[in-house]
Amino acid sequence: KITGHYQDFGFLENLIDGVLARRTSVATHVYNTMKAAAPTPIFFMGDRQDDFRNQQGDGYASYIAGVAAQCTFAHGEWWGGDGGGTTPHALIQIMEGDTVKAAVCYADVYPDEKITALVDFNNDVIKDSLAVAKVLKERLGAVRVDTSDTLVDHYFDKLSEKEKTGLKINGVNPTLIKALRRALDEAGFPYVKIVVSSGFDIEKIKWFKKENTPVDSYGIGNSLLKINIGFTGDLVRRNGKELAKAGRRDVPSSRLEKVE
Numbered sequence: 001k002i003t004g005h006y007q008d009f010g011f012l013e014n015l016i017d018g019v020l021a022r023r024t025s026v027a028t029h030v031y032n033t034m035k036a037a038a039p040t041p042i043f044f045m046g047d048r049q050d051d052f053r054n055q056q057g058d059g060y061a062s063y064i065a066g067v068a069a070q071c072t073f074a075h076g077e078w079w080g081g082d083g084g085g086t087t088p089h090a091l092i093q094i095m096e097g098d099t100v101k102a103a104v105c106y107a108d109v110y111p112d113e114k115i116t117a118l119v120d121f122n123n124d125v126i127k128d129s130l131a132v133a134k135v136l137k138e139r140l141g142a143v144r145v146d147t148s149d150t151l152v153d154h155y156f157d158k159l160s161e162k163e164k165t166g167l168k169i170n171g172v173n174p175t176l177i178k179a180l181r182r183a184l185d186e187a188g189f190p191y192v193k194i195v196v197s198s199g200f201d202i203e204k205i206k207w208f209k210k211e212n213t214p215v216d217s218y219g220i221g222n223s224l225l226k227i228n229i230g231f232t233g234d235l236v237r238r239n240g241k242e243l244a245k246a247g248r249r250d251v252p253s254s255r256l257e258k259v260e
Contacts, residue, residue, distance in 0.1 A: 001256060006235065013233040020231040022054070023061040029224045030065035036202045037209075037218050043085070044070040045197060045221035058225065069217075085116065085219075086144045086195075092121040099128040100135050107139050114141030116195060123147065124154040125176065126183045133189040142193035142216065145180065147172050149199055155179055172196050174211035181214040195219055 002009050026046070034042050044062040047055060052074070059075025062068075070076060073083040092102040103117040117140060119128040129143045147153055149171035156169045156176075167175050177194060184192050196208075197219030208215055236244040244250070 003237075017231040017233055019057070021229055022227055023057055024231070025227045025229045026058050026061040026224060027065040028229060029226065030062045030067050033202055033205070033218075033220060033224060034066055037205050040209075040215055041069065041217050042067055043195070043197075043217055043219045044075065044224065045085070045219045046225050047072045047075070047221070049222045049225050054225075062224070071219075086118045089118060089121055089146075092118065097122060100131050103132045103136060103140070107136055114139060116142040116144050118146060119143045120145050120147045120153075122154075123151055126153075126155050126180050129180060129192070130183060130187055130189075133184065133187065133192055138191065140189070140192055142195050143180075143184075144195040144197060144219065145172050145177065146197045146219070147176075172198050172200075174208055174213040177208075177213050177215060178211075193217070197221075 030042075030044065044059070044067050046058050046062070050058075055072055055074035056077045059070050059072070059081070060078040062070060062075065063079045063081065068076075068079075068081055069084065070081060071083055071085045076082055087102055087106045091106070092099050095101040095105070099117065099119055099121055103115065106117070107115050115136070117129075117132045117136075119125045119132065122128055125143070125145050125147065132143065133140050151171065152169050153176050156164060167173075169175065177196060181194060184190065184194075193216035194214060195217045196215050199222075200218050200220045201223035205218060234244055234248045236242065236248060236250040242250055
């Protein structure tokens with residue numbers, strides 16, 4: 001609520017409405033997704049689906065909703081957090097498609113940290129995950145699977161058509177992640193965690209949970225940035241007397257805090 005001369009604040013109405021709409025939408029999506037994924041944590045990856053100038057505010061909204069794990073330093077600028085995550089696919093490309101070499105270089109830059117290796121560049125996540133794990137051993141904290149939904153991982157090449165019947169095999173799917181978990185465990189790397197990303201929203205998370213998919217963290221971006229909560233500001237008093245557009249009125253709220 002704002003009290004004063006209209007000419008002093010009226011021009012700010014649309015700006016305020018827009019800020020509230022975006023921040024509230026993002027915070028609500030983050031909160032609902034976090035609850036759907038619980039107890040598995042989610043990682044806020046909303047950096048490339050919208051204008052980069054939104055990152056500070058979106059990161060703050062995510063933080064208020066309860067998710068402080070974010071992928072850029074801009075996300076943490078308003079609340080004091082740091083960015084984190086994995087290497088980009090670009091690093092693997094620069095290394096001529098060598099996922100192991102890229103992971104080793106990444107680990108060399110952060111010698112005191114366990115790293116998360118991106119392992120889907122060659123569309124063979126089990127093979128590349130094991131290759132990285134054998135070299136980095138306990139320096140490898142996790143692998144991230146980010147397979148596009150337009151692709152089918154090479155793991156399924158060895159399955160017969162009968163074995164694939166009824167399975168959803170495109171992109172990041174429960175069958176692939178279960179196979180990856182088994183392969184890591186059997187090779188002696190039970191400590192390596194699995195992070196999944198690429199097209200995740202509440203419904204996809206529910207599917208993974210229903211299938212008891214062994215996921216340690218969900219990386220989520222686009223679905224958290226949909227703006228679906230609107231705000232509007234209305235004049236509801238004139239010189240202390242209630243007067244408003246039909247359907248609008250002065251609504252008392254104990255949740256409001258005075259801002260000096």
